[in-house]
Amino acid sequence: MPEIWIDESCIQAGSGDNLLDTLLAAGHRVPWSCRSGHCQTCLVQALDGQVPEQATAGLAAEQRQSGWLLACQCAVAGDLRIKLHDPARDGLGARITEMQFAGDDVLLLRLRPDRPVRFQPGQHAVIWLDSELGRPYSIASQAGDSHLSFHIRLHPGGAFSTRIQTLQPGDTLYLGAPGGHFHYDPDWQDKPLLLLAAGTGLAPLQAIARHALAGGHQAPIDLYHWDGEHGCYLKPALEELANAHPELRLHLRARTELAADLTQLKLASRATLALVCGPPAFVEQLRRPLFMAGLPGRQILDEAFLSRQA
Ligand SMILES: Cc1cc2nc3c(=O)[nH]c(=O)nc-3n(C[C@H](O)[C@H](O)[C@H](O)COP(=O)(O)OP(=O)(O)OC[C@H]3O[C@@H](n4cnc5c(N)ncnc54)[C@H](O)[C@@H]3O)c2cc1C
Ligand code: FES
Structure with a gap:
């Protein structure tokens, strides 16, 4: 039976058991949020022992070299000595x-x-x-x-x-250390961008739009934002940005208009890249309309704001 050592305490685990569940069951107060390998709240540091590759997927090279792993993605494969994360x-x-x-x-x-x-x-x-x-x-x-x-x-x-x-x-x-796949790639310079955000999914997409524009992005950028009854929380700043950059086209919409808007989605060209961000249900809701608009899966990048209970 594999043994998990934390300082002087030892837990017996079954081979293949999930490390996060094992630690929580033993009474260790390990934080967690998404349980799907995205958020990095469940980091622990391996001081000794075998770490499955899946447990370090998505971590930066420096984090992997220092032994950090995601407890929620770690199937216990053998004895491990670990240290809990202290922010x-x-x-x-x-x-x-x-x-x-x-x-x-x-x-x-x-x-x-x-x-x-x-x-x-x-x-x-x-x-x-x-x-x-x-x-x-x-x-x-x-x-x-x-x-x-x-x-x-x-x-x-x-x-x-x-x-x-x-x-x-x-x-x-x-x-914590910044991470994740959601960012602008300089190879996208001449590709139209379709940025689709609900709620605070606007945070990364407006940052990506600004970054692209500052780098001289050549093709149109269509930024859609669906929000609640008071409208887009960032409207003045976005309008200022669009005024300075005619290649940025804003579509600030009410959440009630989402379903109708999705039936009207048009691509500027077959090279369009779509970036989608917001609550998981929103990200899921956009898959089919983007497919129907003619966008292959490899041209869609998404970030779902998975919450602890989702
Ligand atoms: C990669 C990533 C990036 C994220 N970036 C952002 C961001 O930029 N801005 C942002 O606002 N959030 C973002 N989130 C979500 C964020 O991490 C939290 O999950 C969210 O703020 C809720 O945390 P909480 O502790 O307040 O609620 P929790 O205590 O975790 O949840 C309590 C209750 O709050 C409600 N709740 C939580 N999340 C949601 C939701 N999405 N929709 C509806 N109800 C919900 C539910 O009723 C839930 O039961 C991101 C998530 C991920 C995985
Ligand atoms: S990465 Fe493990 S809980 Fe989010």
């Missing part, structure tokens, strides 16, 4: 500089990290409020900015949504 020790401190409410229930959060962070606009990072409460959020700002911005939809009763509202500028929190 205050293993993450990066960041000070809140601005908290502004926008639209129906969106918090625009601005942080100043203790040192510059390398990332691609559109990637995400875990924001830790303490050693157990962390959630992934897409980075809404541009690389090179001394601050990081996030657009956080406040869900009634949500653990992070509730706690973040008790904080104020000057307070410190911790950031």
